[in-house]
Amino acid sequence: MGKIFVDACLGLETPYTPVWMMRQAGRYLPQYMEVRKQAGNFLNLCHNPKLAAEVTIQPLDIVNVDAAILFSDILVVPNEMGMKLEFLAGEGPVFDKPISTEDDLDSLIGGDEAASKLTYVYDTIKILREQLDARGDNKALIGFTGAPWTLATYMIEGQGTKTYNICKKMMYSNPELLHKILKKVTEVVKLYMEKQIESGIDVVQIFDSWAAAIEPSKYNEFSWSYMVEIADYLKSKYPNTPIIMFPKGVSAFVERGLVYGNFDVFGVDWGTPMAMAKEKLGDKYVLQGNMEPCRLYDKVATTQCVEGIHSIMGGKRHIFNLGHGILPDVPVENAKHFVSECQRVSKK
Ligand code: CP3
Helix, strand or coil, rough: CHHHHHHHHCCHHHCCCCCCCCCCCCCCCHHHHHHHHHHCHHHHHHCHHHHHHHHHHHHHHCCCEEEECCCCCCHHHHHHHCCCCCEEEECEEEECCCCHHHHHHHCCCCHHHHHHHHHHHHHHHHHHHHHHHHCCCCEEEEEEEHHHHHHHHHHHCCCCCCCHHHHCCCCCHHHHHHHHHHHHHHHHHHHHHHHHHCCCCCCEEECCHHHHHHHHHHHHHHHHHHHHHHHHHHHHHHHCEEEEEEEEECCCHHHHCCCCCCCCCCEEECCCCCHHHHHHHCCCCEEEEEHHHHHHHHHHHHHHHHHHHHHHHCCCCEEECEECCCCCCCCCHHHHHHHHHHHHHCCC
């Protein structure tokens, strides 16, 4: 029996529409909080393959999703390129020395040397591959990376930002430097994802969480083209490993039918109507998504949305998910309800 999630990524018929949730391993689960406490802090948890594997598996057992997503963070990549990273309580990720010049960039490690430092990620995947195979329930393992653009926003701003003013200043006044940064990150990401595949993941997801920060006429140049390059590289070596592309907040591109790219699945964010995504992209990609994550606060609002999405997609070329990550204060009960409703309405 094939894995239902992998089959769905490839557009094959499945007994029901599989479901997982972005950020499904995390703070809404008391069991996650317990393991994080044991690790000391979030980064220690990412660096500890045994514990990282444990929290990766938790949502399979607790909320019954059809795929596990590797527990790690997109920012371990710039961290291993040499940027010191801290996660401050209440503030999120902070790099102590953001990149603002070519010298800053040159001081970072690139290519295979950087990708080879992420051994704790590959070790986590190897543990998970064994554990998942031993379960025999055919649940899939998703590996992931941040998109070069989304990673670059943190590398240039030094932290999360509402305005992206520092990286946009670079985009318009020194685009050559921004492209150099994006190229260097792209090289590392290609090798990083190759090593994740070699270690045992079933599917790749690329998170372009901050896609919406770029004006539409510049999106291809500064983000999409780099992801196409990554996908072309991976597909040339691993044609059977599905790739999910999740660019958040890009309904303007979807509307214009932005279609080119060697991806199998397009992750639809919650601001993009599913019917429009289906019309514009449904022939080219399997669609993943797209319930507004805050609907999880209410079971009736959840069921209505799940039924609505299912009636649009008709159980074909679709994977259920949220339109962005689950928030930490969502009751576990409600997350379980979402998953079981997706499986119920789509059962053939
Ligand atoms: O369950 C999963 O989805 C797997 C693990 C995962 C994490 N981060 C764990 C995490 C994944 C896939 C990510 C990706 C990630 N990290 C993204 C892209 C996805 C998205 O949500 O758009 C981004 C932008 C980041 C960067 C990042 N990491 C931020 C901005 C923050 C702080 C904000 C927050 O949610 O607290 C993190 C920390 C982080 N990454 C946590 C977790 C579980 C919370 C850390 C904690 O336990 O305190």
